[in-house]
Amino acid sequence: MLTGTKVGLRARHEDDIPILRAELYDDVVNSSRAESRPWRPITPGSPDSRLVVDDKEEGHVPFSVVELDGGTLVGTATLWGIDNHHRSAHIGLGLRPACRGKGYGTDVVAVLCHYGFVVRGLHRLQIETLADNVAMLRSAERNGFVCEGVLRSSAWVMGEFLDEVLLGLLVQDWKPDRSPDR
Ligand SMILES: CC(C)(COP(=O)(O)OP(=O)(O)OC[C@H]1O[C@@H](n2cnc3c(N)ncnc32)[C@H](O)[C@@H]1OP(=O)(O)O)[C@@H](O)C(=O)NCCC(=O)NCCS
Numbered sequence: 001m002l003t004g005t006k007v008g009l010r011a012r013h014e015d016d017i018p019i020l021r022a023e024l025y026d027d028v029v030n031s032s033r034a035e036s037r038p039w040r041p042i043t044p045g046s047p048d049s050r051l052v053v054d055d056k057e058e059g060h061v062p063f064s065v066v067e068l069d070g071g072t073l074v075g076t077a078t079l080w081g082i083d084n085h086h087r088s089a090h091i092g093l094g095l096r097p098a099c100r101g102k103g104y105g106t107d108v109v110a111v112l113c114h115y116g117f118v119v120r121g122l123h124r125l126q127i128e129t130l131a132d133n134v135a136m137l138r139s140a141e142r143n144g145f146v147c148e149g150v151l152r153s154s155a156w157v158m159g160e161f162l163d164e165v166l167l168g169l170l171v172q173d174w175k176p177d178r179s180p181d182r
Helices: 014-025 028-034 104-119 134-141
Strands: 007-010 060-067 073-083 088-095 124-130 146-157 160-170
Touching: 007 104, 014 028, 014 073, 028 088, 060 104, 073 104, 088 104, 088 134, 104 124, 104 134, 124 134, 124 146, 134 160
Parallel strands: 088 124
Antiparallel strands: 007 060, 060 073, 073 088, 124 160, 146 160
């Protein structure tokens, strides 16, 4: 398991799946805001890639996030789009509603940076998020990500086009202890 100061990132367990499906993916608004594809129901037991891990998919590494203190499931974290030629990847995360606003998101980004830069030897990490997602923007900025641009009206979300922000972090600018909690 990879550990931060508050959370751990471990493999997806079978009994995580119904909780993640109910609290993240079956919430149409959350799912529409967090994913780049349209919401659709996921059949229990289906091998849907949003929940069930395919270990053969090299460029996509999903984790379940747990509290270090007690092991309660907190949400999901993913290093995706791993490109071993350009040595870059994207970061994604989603926390259960009751687990938001406690500093876990900031810690998850820190752990994914460690995984991307130290374990995988990457050079650049990238995050795309909706421009109004203050918690995600702050979680990224607290770890050293900088805004590299605004993708105007790039996301169709629940009946309207919204702007997305592109944030990037290069390994030479990464300070593992940037968050005061780490
Ligand atoms: C986005 C998300 C991962 C952030 O994780 P989190 O644990 O809630 O965030 P943190 O508690 O670490 O807070 C990070 C910062 O955002 C601020 N913040 C948290 N929730 C906020 C909110 N609802 N509104 C405004 N600011 C907020 C915190 O005060 C903190 O600011 P600081 O660094 O200045 O102290 C989490 O809220 C989430 O899962 N949201 C739903 C799914 C989602 O949006 N995923 C991202 C898709 S790209």
